[in-house]
Amino acid sequence: MSRRRVQPLVWLAFSAGGVAAAVLLPSLALLFGLAFPLGWLDPPDHQHLLAVVGHPVTFVVLLGTFVLLLVHSAHRFRYTLYDGLQIKKKRTVAVLCYGAAVVGSGATLAVLWAAA
Amino acid sequence: MTRSGGATTPSRGTPTPSGGTPTGLRLYRPRVSTWWWTRKRSYLVFVMRELSSVFVAWFVVYLLFLVHAVGRGEAAYLRFLDWAASPWVTLLNVVALAFVLLHAVTWFALTPQAMAVRVAGRTVPPVHIIAGQYTGLVVVSGFVLWLVTR
Numbered sequence: 001m002s003r004r005r006v007q008p009l010v011w012l013a014f015s016a017g018g019v020a021a022a023v024l025l026p027s028l029a030l031l032f033g034l035a036f037p038l039g040w041l042d043p044p045d046h047q048h049l050l051a052v053v054g055h056p057v058t059f060v061v062l063l064g065t066f067v068l069l070l071v072h073s074a075h076r077f078r079y080t081l082y083d084g085l086q087i088k089k090k091r092t093v094a095v096l097c098y099g100a101a102v103v104g105s106g107a108t109l110a111v112l113w114a115a116a
Numbered sequence: 117m118t119r120s121g122g123a124t125t126p127s128r129g130t131p132t133p134s135g136g137t138p139t140g141l142r143l144y145r146p147r148v149s150t151w152w153w154t155r156k157r158s159y160l161v162f163v164m165r166e167l168s169s170v171f172v173a174w175f176v177v178y179l180l181f182l183v184h185a186v187g188r189g190e191a192a193y194l195r196f197l198d199w200a201a202s203p204w205v206t207l208l209n210v211v212a213l214a215f216v217l218l219h220a221v222t223w224f225a226l227t228p229q230a231m232a233v234r235v236a237g238r239t240v241p242p243v244h245i246i247a248g249q250y251t252g253l254v255v256v257s258g259f260v261l262w263l264v265t266r
Contacts, residue, residue, distance in 0.1 A: 086152075
């Protein structure tokens with residue numbers, strides 16, 4: 001696919017990932033990042049979490065969400081390096097950022113598949 | 117013979133702008149400092165907002181650690197919770213959550229500017245779009261809480 005065809009798709013994924021990061025990520029981060037480990041709330045028992053993670057719907061939702069979040073993050077970080085830090089090696093930056101997102105998406109699939 | 121005459125004819129020693137035709141002009145390219153964004157509050161907020169991308173990626177990695185631990189068994193899950201309660205991970209998560217919230221607030225505020233929603237021929241006021249997104253945040257958060265703690 002030519003660059004002109006790919007670019008709108010990347011922006012679309014960026015937007016979808018941005019919505020996911022704004023709507024879904026705060027609760028997951030607050031609960032599993034702070035509230036459960038620090039004992040503000042009783043952590044869910046293992047059996048229940050395993051059932052949730054193993055459900056096909058959770059698998060699909062988490063896979064889609066995590067991949068979108070990674071593309072969103074890579075796309076935004078790319079422009080942070082261009083504009084914020086004034087790094088002008090455009091091709092290298094783009095390859096590294098999107099490359100990391102692709103590797104991360106593969107890892108996401110492997111981890112979710114193994115746990116499901 | 118070029119169409120625009122002799123002015124664009126290449127000759128030795130003439131500076132050639134990247135991708136353009138050689139001209140007798142030197143291009144003015146001002147150097148932008150690496151730290152330009154520290155000069156003004158609005159610039160700083162812009163770069164902080166963009167940096168939220170790093171912390172979004174961190175939470176994806178963190179949640180994958182969690183899923184991996186849950187998949188391996190109860191002992192691994194409890195070890196994960198212990199590790200997550202250590203001071204460094206807690207500090208990182210506090211900072212990362214602050215950046216994610218900055219992302220959420222700025223994202224909601226920008227949405228009405230990025231898309232005009234029209235219902236029955238009328239443009240929906242920006243306030244309603246922003247309020248709708250906060251409602252979405254509350255509903256989704258409530259669902260997540262219900263799903264993992266029931």
